Amino acid sequence: MTLGLAPGLVLPEPAAAEFSGVDYTLTNQNEQNFSGQNLANTSFAGATGRHANFSGANLHGAILTQAAFPEANFAGADLSGTLMDKVDLSGADLTGAVLSGAIASGSSFRGATVTDADFSDALIDRVDQRSLCRDAEGTNPTTGVDTRLSLGC
Numbered sequence: 001m002t003l004g005l006a007p008g009l010v011l012p013e014p015a016a017a018e019f020s021g022v023d024y025t026l027t028n029q030n031e032q033n034f035s036g037q038n039l040a041n042t043s044f045a046g047a048t049g050r051h052a053n054f055s056g057a058n059l060h061g062a063i064l065t066q067a068a069f070p071e072a073n074f075a076g077a078d079l080s081g082t083l084m085d086k087v088d089l090s091g092a093d094l095t096g097a098v099l100s101g102a103i104a105s106g107s108s109f110r111g112a113t114v115t116d117a118d119f120s121d122a123l124i125d126r127v128d129q130r131s132l133c134r135d136a137e138g139t140n141p142t143t144g145v146d147t148r149l150s151l152g153c
Contacts, residue, residue: 035073055093078142096141100150104128118143119150129153 022042029049036056043063050068055075064084071091079099086106093113100120109128116138124132133153139146 076142098140098142100143100145114147114151116140117147117150118145119147120145122150124151 022039024042024044024047026046027044027048029044029047029052031051032049033053034057035053038058039054039062040058040060041062042059044067045063045065047064047067048069049072050070052069052072054077055073056077057074058078059074059082060078061081062079062083064082064087066086067084068088069092070088072089073093074089074097075093075095077094077097079094079097080101082099082102082104084102084104084107087104088108089112090108090110091112092109094109094117095113096116097114098118099122100118102119102122102124104122104124106125107128109124109132112132114132114136117136118140119132120143129151133148133151136147136151136153140150
């Protein structure tokens with residue numbers, strides 16, 4: 001038995017998925033697409049996410065401790081207030097991302113793109129800070145903060 005729609009009846013568009021507070025601890029998220037999703041207060045502790053797409057996602061307050069996100073896309077993502085210590089972000093795209101107040105000590109940003117990113121009040125290692133300052137440029141489109149100033153270059 002099939003059900004037909006009444007003429008002129010329009011179904012609403014499905015809402016964006018809500019993942020806030022979900023626990024992805026120690027999971028494999030390689031190649032996954034989380035773009036534009038609300039991932040606030042989620043845990044990706046110990047997770048792997050090579051080439052994962054987090055562009056435009058809200059990761060405010062998320063826990064990324066000891067995770068690996070090499071070559072992941074965080075362009076335009078809100079990473080403010082995240083705990084991201086000892087995270088591999090090598091080759092990640094952080095273009096336009098907001099990392100204000102993030103704790104990223106012991107993390108690797110080797111080869112990461114940080115154009116237009118905001119690192120205001122973020123805790124990052126001095127070695128990473130110096131390295132990021134070599135290529136840092138632009139102004140974050142969300143906060144209006146200069147990337148070099150936010151890194152203390």
